[in-house]
Amino acid sequence: MSRVITITSGKGGVGKTTSTANLGAALAMQGLKVAVVDADIGLRNLDVVMGLENRIVYDLVDVVEGRCRLRQALIKDKHFPDLCLLPAAQTRDKDAVTADDMIALTNQLRAEFDYVLIDSPAGIEAGFRNAIAGADEVLIVTTPEVAAVRDADRIIGLVEAFEKGHPRLIINRLKPRMVSRGEMMSIDDVLQILAIDLIGVVPDDEQIVTSTNRGEVAVLDRSSRAGRAFVEIARRLAGEDVPITVFDDNPGLLNRIFGAFGIRPRGSER
Amino acid sequence: MGFLDTLFGKRERSSDIARDRLLTVLVHDRVKLTPDMMEQLKADLSAVIARYVPSVDAGAIEVTLLRGESVDHLKADIPLRRTPQKL
Ligand SMILES: Nc1ncnc2c1ncn2[C@@H]1O[C@H](COP(=O)(O)OP(=O)(O)OP(=O)(O)O)[C@@H](O)[C@H]1O
Ligand SMILES: [Mg+2]
Numbered sequence: 001m002s003r004v005i006t007i008t009s010g011k012g013g014v015g016k017t018t019s020t021a022n023l024g025a026a027l028a029m030q031g032l033k034v035a036v037v038d039a040d041i042g043l044r045n046l047d048v049v050m051g052l053e054n055r056i057v058y059d060l061v062d063v064v065e066g067r068c069r070l071r072q073a074l075i076k077d078k079h080f081p082d083l084c085l086l087p088a089a090q091t092r093d094k095d096a097v098t099a100d101d102m103i104a105l106t107n108q109l110r111a112e113f114d115y116v117l118i119d120s121p122a123g124i125e126a127g128f129r130n131a132i133a134g135a136d137e138v139l140i141v142t143t144p145e146v147a148a149v150r151d152a153d154r155i156i157g158l159v160e161a162f163e164k165g166h167p168r169l170i171i172n173r174l175k176p177r178m179v180s181r182g183e184m185m186s187i188d189d190v191l192q193i194l195a196i197d198l199i200g201v202v203p204d205d206e207q208i209v210t211s212t213n214r215g216e217v218a219v220l221d222r223s224s225r226a227g228r229a230f231v232e233i234a235r236r237l238a239g240e241d242v243p244i245t246v247f248d249d250n251p252g253l254l255n256r257i258f259g260a261f262g263i264r265p266r267g268s269e270r
Numbered sequence: 271m272g273f274l275d276t277l278f279g280k281r282e283r284s285s286d287i288a289r290d291r292l293l294t295v296l297v298h299d300r301v302k303l304t305p306d307m308m309e310q311l312k313a314d315l316s317a318v319i320a321r322y323v324p325s326v327d328a329g330a331i332e333v334t335l336l337r338g339e340s341v342d343h344l345k346a347d348i349p350l351r352r353t354p355q356k357l
Contacts, residue, residue: 182283
């Protein structure tokens, strides 16, 4: 049975596209057949994050409008032959597809893939509704910031209203050192506020920027903390029981001093 | 907020402030009580209470929305004026 999973958020720029690309690659690393779909029509992004922007011939709207067959629009990943991208249209607006189009499209993809991951646009408008229309499950991405968490709460309510079950949460860009200093909300703070199941925590990691520069996903880089977090999330998605690790950066000076006295900084572990 | 401030308890941790602000804003997002409705609610409340307790201090009523574990709370604090005791 294949699964269609939409990755969405209330606030923009919190890491949906980064999560989709990395989870897609991490699932493909497990030997699964995966399609990642860019449903952010008009703001194509997933292709550049995966480094596939030069290979695009057809896009999602071409498939929906019958100008090509699905097979022709799917682009094979550079590293994983079982990972394919269906790019968004860049020159069309979001009204070019309907929720029914997306349901038909995801049903076609189910026939070929174990996992279909859909990168949703942010917000509560038609683009979001189209992106979740064909989904079995929804993952919500937030950062531990007031505005992002507030908007996540709104989206959780909508996902439940559309009867997509209980969405699960990815907390992205966590800075464990700031949490331990009381300068960033902790995982527990966010979970208490949103009352939702957590599927994983991704640290803020400069390697996300450098790997995105290169058009390589972070999961390919074993030294990337964010990459390792995404590998864990993919294993959890696939049903494995993996405890949640908070990947911390190198201990700072103060923590090393405290560490020497056997004092552990608070909040760095869940 | 600096480390020393935390150590000496000078300022509240910004993460706690963030959490408290979120808790408040989310209940308001959900319950959708506008400030106008809040004022009307207080006026109605004091009118009803005054029928039973004439010493209600209408201007000092405070109504707040609070988020609880499983349910949210609408909490009213209704101060009563202390009438001087008759000898
Ligand atoms: N864990 C992380 N550490 C550091 N940078 C990150 C992390 N996650 C995402 N970013 C950066 O944040 C920016 C936004 O990420 P991304 O494009 O994935 O967000 P999005 O939710 O898809 O945005 P949009 O709403 O515009 O589609 C990018 O520059 C990305 O490199
Ligand atoms: Mg995006």
